[in-house]
Amino acid sequence: MLLDGTALGLQFGLLGVGLTLVYGLGGILNLAYGQMAVMGAMVVTLTMRAGLPAGWAVAVGLLTVGALGLLLDATIMRPVYRQQGEHRVLLSLLLTLGVGIVIDGLLMWRYPIGSLGLDIGGAAVEIFGVRMRTGTLLASVISVTTGGLMLAFLRMSTLGKAIRSVIQDEEGSRLVGINPAAVRRLIFILSGILAGLVAVTRSMTSPVGVNAGIDFTILALIVAVVGGLGSISGAFVAGILLGMVSTVSAFYIGQYITTIVLLAAAAATILLRPTGLLGRNT
Amino acid sequence: MSLLSVDRLEKRFGGLPAVDGVSFAVDEGEILAIVGPNGAGKSTLLKVIGGLERATAGVVTLGDEPITGLSPHQIRRRGLAMVMQTPRSFSSMTTIENSVLGAMFGGHTGRLSEREAVARGRDALAFVGLGARARHPVGTLNLHEQRFLELARALAGRPRILLLDEVMAGLNDTELRSSIDIVRTVRDHLGITVIWVEHVMKAVMNLAERILVLNFGRVLVDGDPQQVMRHPEVIDAYLGTARA
């Protein structure tokens, strides 16, 4: 159960990171985030059914959501970037909510009762004397690798530092010669890919409903809030923690109550530590 | 030919002019000091030149190319770097990381390899005397050191012209002297043209070869220090109200 919790937590973490990165752009909350995730998993499933090998299908799926992120940045986000402060936050909420509803509508119209499952899950394997399902194992390996790569990229590479600089102080980044528009584009692509990846790894362990978009968004929001909105490492830590909480609570109390427990955790964070678990934004 | 020329530049904020038809030019290798009372429009003038604020009228030319209306990153890539009045280093990063960002993105020589950018960032830090503080977080630097870091970050991009906005405010005498020295070295040894907005008169008289006085967004006088100091309107408008 502890391993299951960690596996889930890593995915929560990645989910939160994708949302929190975009939030760093002056408070933009992407409420279509979960729908983007489902889109990614959907494309993977469809391309696999069409006969593509799993690896390729995943690549196609992730590229599709990355492109969707790019599209959002180039179209609907344009007027958002022109606003500052509260107006930027509000406009982003309304517009992305709309996008989410449209994606939801399209998916449910085309695939009314569909649920997506990548069939890797079944067999159990044994590592270090612990039995784990292949799906869980693979999902964890993918999540750990991606998480590690993301953190290394943001902390160590100059491009990653450019991303952090725009999040920290947009005008300051202009002063250094960074083009914030290019960084925003990159962030939206990365965020889309992360969302898609999490939906794919989730579907390796349990089926993901076509209508799961809003659940992903809520979950990402909770993780990002507990980690401190805008804090990347915070989102990771919060994800792992909440993954454990969620697994334990789902086991002893039940799935429905678990959502409430998670929401309560987010609310408590805002009340007790408004800047999130790690305290300061990075 | 002049390196930078500003022609009837104007910036209005909601109808009120902050910069009101300013014209001047600097030659390659000059140090031009811009002085004037608080609110005269000095910072706004620099921001408009650097692309951080959009001009409402007028033209800025760098080399032989008009740069009015370009974004700050485009202007930086053409060799114009700027240090603002309040330090804007990235506090979550170390000194060297800040400097390397300036080298990587603020250069006018095209895209650099990571290794080259690090080398240039390091050189710039050493130049301002912060070489030993490379791995320290920005938060551990005092105001004087933060200003030097900003200078290093600007220099790391190897600009042709450097704009400085009141980088000597709030420094003690020793710090002031080292700042004056370094600005002079920037010009003498690196061959970089400097436009330097300053409130500290002692520093201005010590360093400037040419002074432009701004008042209510307009050029009052533009000439060598003796000329400027003798100007009756300067004595009234500026020196009469100066704090320094």
Ligand SMILES: Nc1ncnc2c1ncn2[C@@H]1O[C@H](COP(=O)(O)OP(=O)(O)O)[C@@H](O)[C@H]1O
């Ligand atoms: N962003 C802004 N919005 C409105 N007014 C501004 C803005 N920036 C500067 N001003 C105004 O423009 C004038 C010049 O300011 P500034 O350039 O900062 O002067 P200085 O640097 O010479 O002290 C001031 O009256 C100031 O209030």
Ligand SMILES: [Mg+2]
């Ligand atoms: Mg000023």
